[in-house]
Amino acid sequence: MPFNEEQQKQMQSEQEQIRKRVKQIKHRILVLSGKGGVGKSTVAVNLAVSLALSGRKVGLLDIDIHGPSIPKILNLEGKTIQAAGDVILPVETAENLKVMSIGFLLRGSDDAVIWRGPMKYKMIKQFLKDVQWGELDFLIVDSPPGTGDEPLSVVQLLENADGAVIVTTPQEVALSDVRKCITFCGQLKLPVIGVLENMSGFVCPKCGEKTDIFKSGGGEKMAREMNVPFLGEIPIDPQIVRACDSGKPFVYHYNQSQTAKAFEKILNPILELDSSIQELIETQFLQTGDKKMRIAIPLAQGKLSLHFGHCDQFAIFDIDDSISKVINRKDAAPPGHEPGVLPRWLHENNVSVIIASGMGQRAQQLLTQNGIKVVIGASSGSPEELVSAFLENALETGDNICDH
Ligand code: ADP
Numbered sequence: 001m002p003f004n005e006e007q008q009k010q011m012q013s014e015q016e017q018i019r020k021r022v023k024q025i026k027h028r029i030l031v032l033s034g035k036g037g038v039g040k041s042t043v044a045v046n047l048a049v050s051l052a053l054s055g056r057k058v059g060l061l062d063i064d065i066h067g068p069s070i071p072k073i074l075n076l077e078g079k080t081i082q083a084a085g086d087v088i089l090p091v092e093t094a095e096n097l098k099v100m101s102i103g104f105l106l107r108g109s110d111d112a113v114i115w116r117g118p119m120k121y122k123m124i125k126q127f128l129k130d131v132q133w134g135e136l137d138f139l140i141v142d143s144p145p146g147t148g149d150e151p152l153s154v155v156q157l158l159e160n161a162d163g164a165v166i167v168t169t170p171q172e173v174a175l176s177d178v179r180k181c182i183t184f185c186g187q188l189k190l191p192v193i194g195v196l197e198n199m200s201g202f203v204c205p206k207c208g209e210k211t212d213i214f215k216s217g218g219g220e221k222m223a224r225e226m227n228v229p230f231l232g233e234i235p236i237d238p239q240i241v242r243a244c245d246s247g248k249p250f251v252y253h254y255n256q257s258q259t260a261k262a263f264e265k266i267l268n269p270i271l272e273l274d275s276s277i278q279e280l281i282e283t284q285f286l287q288t289g290d291k292k293m294r295i296a297i298p299l300a301q302g303k304l305s306l307h308f309g310h311c312d313q314f315a316i317f318d319i320d321d322s323i324s325k326v327i328n329r330k331d332a333a334p335p336g337h338e339p340g341v342l343p344r345w346l347h348e349n350n351v352s353v354i355i356a357s358g359m360g361q362r363a364q365q366l367l368t369q370n371g372i373k374v375v376i377g378a379s380s381g382s383p384e385e386l387v388s389a390f391l392e393n394a395l396e397t398g399d400n401i402c403d404h
Contacts (some may be wrong), residue, residue: 017129025136028161034177036145039168039198041069044142046263049249052096056137060099064153066146068103075247079104087132100131121153128157147184155188163191169199170214182226189327191280194231195223201235231266294317296351297383308359315383324391342368
């Protein structure tokens with residue numbers, strides 16, 4: 001049944017609230033798996049704790065409706081949701097680490113099983129919209145497993161997440177679930193930060209030697225075949241089970257173990273996300289020779305700059321032409337404002353369209369000479385709204401507000 005006008009307005013307003021909420025978060029990472037039980041939540045927790053230990057401000061959001069295990073792993077069972085007005089407050093479990101789990105809302109582990117699809121969707125949306133994280137460096141989202149409606153809602157509602165870490169096991173590598181999960185990310189234009197092979201070999205609790213029970217290394221081969229990065233292997237380690245069962249985050253309490261070091265290794269690509277995200281998008285989504293659209297919007301104090309030459313930042317959006325959708329936003333400060341510098345810098349950054357409010361003749365000329373399409377006279381709206389309107393051919397433009 002199509003949505004009526006009022007429902008559409010409500011959905012747009014909720015999506016805008018989610019955008020506002022996540023704007024304060026530098027990197028949004030989803031932890032996904034082709035199926036349950038492969039260690040997705042264990043990885044999400046240890047990733048979040050490792051990032052927090054490295055001094056980053058981290059939020060961990062557990063929206064795995066059918067198996068929210070994060071309260072157990074972090075010894076937060078029995079906690080209830082704290083609200084203040086319209087917002088939900090996350091639990092601060094350690095320095096730099098805030099946690100919110102859908103498990104705080106369920107009375108028993110079977111609660112969610114009886115929910116129908118729309119209820120689950122509503123719950124996921126509410127969590128993304130209402131949890132007040134404040135400023136964060138990273139939000140790690142423990143998503144529902146598989147490639148069904150629930151992970152789909154998470155990816156769509158989060159819009160422009162940096163990417164996904166996909167957790168698999170050696171046995172699962174041979175199955176199609178994990179491949180489906182990678183294809184799912186590809187279809188949704190969600191970059192795969194990497195595949196992680198969990199339960200890869202067994203570490204003897206007595207001598208510490210690693211034995212490969214199932215053939216390990218398949219994850220790496222599969223990642224190569226599917227053209228996504230491989231992050232590394234985490235062995236089966238009885239200490240992980242003990243840590244999870246006793247609510248002690250593994251990497252914190254067993255930080256000298258080989259397994260904790262394996263976790264540490266997978267962190268590097270995530271810490272380097274600022275510089276690598278563009279590369280991920282280029283290798284995963286753009287075929288050689290593809291001409292992609294990149295739209296830049298000049299900003300002054302976060303808003304559309306009334307004059308092109310007075311901006312202090314550019315919001316730069318990558319667009320997937322085939323679906324006219326934004327696949328990434330990054331903000332960048334331009335170099336100095338001497339004549340000709342900005343057009344050259346935008347050209348070097350492969351910008352193909354600029355949406356501005358006011359712009360002088362000379363700048364327009366230089367941009368056009370650099371092969372950049374210039375749209376002038378935009379007057380209001382967030383950068384996202386301006387880009388969406390432009391892609392839908394609905395951007396309203398007035399006069400060139402300031403043309404000197
Ligand atoms: P998922 O989120 O994919 O359903 P969990 O993270 O809840 O999976 O893990 C399932 C079980 O496997 C938990 O009991 C957890 O302690 C255990 N586990 C996960 N990774 C490992 C590992 N590398 N070694 C040993 N046990 C593990």
